[in-house]
Amino acid sequence: MDVEYSAVLTGLAMGDGRIHSAFKRARISDENAGEIAKKLMDTRIVRLLRSRKQFTSWVNDERISDKLLFTTPFLRFWFAFVAPIFKGIKEGNYDEFNQRYENKIAELREAVFKELSFEVVKKSFADDAITEIASYWDRETEIDLFAKTVSKKVIVGSCRYTNAKLKKSEIAKLQELSKRARLKADVFVIVAKRGFSNELKSLKSENVRLFTLKNFKSLLL
Structure with a gap:
């Protein structure tokens, strides 16, 4: 090459x-x-x-x-x-490899986590299948997950590969990003490695869907 x-x-x-x-x-x-x-x-x-x-x-x-x-x-x-x-x-x-690996492996893990998160979310919408799913970005805004379903629902989400439990503010961030990108979201989804605070869990509903590593087991079925 x-x-x-x-x-x-x-x-x-x-x-x-x-x-x-x-x-x-x-x-x-x-x-x-x-x-x-x-x-x-x-x-x-x-x-x-x-x-x-x-x-x-x-x-x-x-x-x-x-x-x-x-x-x-x-x-x-x-x-x-x-x-x-x-x-x-x-x-x-292997000195340079080890240095590169130490500095950048977290980014690679995050990228793989995001791709797997897309698949988990797709499987969860079996009753209203997702027709497209990817990231959203423009000059000012970047959103981890943007999807549409057969019934034209718009899904906006975040994928967080972090050891900290996510708080209620994560929903507020998604709402703000959606507003900035002029996206009218019907469903918010959050995929988190570590999980969620009790306050965020209390918001779980048809319009707010939460996923953790446990949900990744569905990809093996």
Whole structure:
């Protein structure tokens, strides 16, 4: 694989997947970005995810950067931790790998947790199947989970890979993010590694759904 392609993939692996940021980090000009992105997608290493909001302003058509997401967690791991320093690893020098791993492994775990969270949420809406699910982002707002169901319900959610129990304020944050993004949410969902405070648990209903690691068992059935 060419050096510039590897540089782009490393940029994607170490960031949030936004095409513009990754290509800027790899020092690839905008005029070559489209062709390189297409070739990377053709290899099925990455897939394209478009922002639900295409423009920040209909006046000047200021576009939101799309994202390229790795098709498997292993590929993200490889281009974040192995490919950029493969020569040193091959020679038996693991110092840089260990440093990278210590600094960035939490981000990789969070990314995998989010992907699995999507699957858990999808399974929970069996009676009103989810037709689309992804993250939402625009120039000012980023929401972990945005989904729609067959009946056109809008779902907005957060996925928190943290050892702290989430509090009632998490719902307020989702409501504020939805308002800022001009999304009319019918259901709020929160997926948390550690769980929730009793105050937040008391809000659980058809319109507020809470998930913990216990719910991930459903993915094995």
